[in-house]
Amino acid sequence: MNIHEYQAKELLAKWGVPIPKGIAAFSVEEAVEASKQLPGPLYVVKAQIHAGGRGKGKFKELPATAKGGVRLAKSEEVGLAAAEMLGNTLVTIQTGEHGKQVNRLYITDGVDIAKEFYLAFLVDRATGRVACVASTEGGMDIETVAHDTPEKIRTFTIDPATGWGAHHGRSVAAALGLSGDLAKQAQDTAAKLYAAFIGTDASQIEINPLAVTDDGKLMVLDAKVGFDPNALGRHPDLVELRDLTEEDPAEVEASKYDLAFIKLDGNIGCLVNGAGLAMATMDIIKLNGAFPANFLDVGGGADKEKVTNAFKLILADPAVEGILVNIFGGIMRCDIIAEGIIAAAKEVNLGVPLVVRLEGTNVELGKEILANSGLPIVSADDLGDAARKIVAEVKKAA
Structure with a gap:
């Protein structure tokens, strides 16, 4: 979990680390008032986002000649700098082209x-x-x-x-x-x-x-x-210092259900148990000419509810054109996972191809449950077979 610069400095100051005085601001008025509480006459107005390179960054809504997200300002310039930053999107080398909206500022005293x-x-x-x-x-x-x-x-x-x-x-x-x-x-x-x-x-x-x-x-x-x-x-x-607006909404939603989820740029959703297996699943999708849409580890003790929520997360991405489920049932029984997959597919009204590879405890029972579900679920024998099948199904549906 990351925190903003002003939060970090306030925290480090409690440990006796030497920090110059600064005040957080959430509006232009608060920024101006903050400057009045600092010695001056030179101040630093700093955009607060979870990304580096703010000083060299550019705001989408401002001319290319406009200054970045860290600016030196005299007292009469603090309000103008705050007005240009707040509510606008700052693009830095670490944010990617989409950038991050600036909702908080940090006003500090200038230091020689x-x-x-x-x-x-x-x-x-x-x-x-x-x-x-x-x-x-x-x-x-x-x-x-x-x-x-x-x-x-x-x-x-x-x-x-x-x-x-x-x-x-x-x-x-x-x-x-x-x-x-x-x-x-x-x-x-x-x-x-x-x-x-x-x-x-x-x-x-x-x-x-x-x-x-x-x-x-x-x-x-x-x-x-x-x-x-x-x-x-x-x-x-x-x-309490966590700023959810700085995090990907899907990842925030995933954390509510104890799901390890990271959105990627591909078109094949992945639902896997175990981080290593999830990485291998993404690799083999790429090996077969497609791209994973996410990393999603449901963990070792997933139940029907957790699997259903995982499906919802995957399908919330409009780029997803197919889903590959890859489960190795150790602690997690394959029959329980199969029941969860069926319940999830019915609840979310699954409209994309679904390939399922099960292995481990009660695997034959799990496959039987999937086969008798009446749903168009494609069963795979191993990971290589699963990757080939989901790529083929997505191409067929395109």
């Missing part, structure tokens, strides 16, 4: 920057540890730095058994090329960021830039924070 750095804490799945990534090239896309000057990125991991130590802080300061008081500030800030990472069960805390101001202070000027969704049960306060 002497130097910018990059600092992040991430989950390193290869080592099973938290990784700290530091670079002297702050303010830039870290992907560009990694491609052009990878030697300017330093990465080290923290042993979960011992946690953060003074030597880690010294490594951060050295990676950023800092000494003296700034090195001490870097060590302190990094330690607090790590504490926040562990304390909130975060999956990512990215600071870009971490800046040195003209008066020698180290400040977090931008923060991107995401959390492990599996740990949110321990953090009801963090769940």
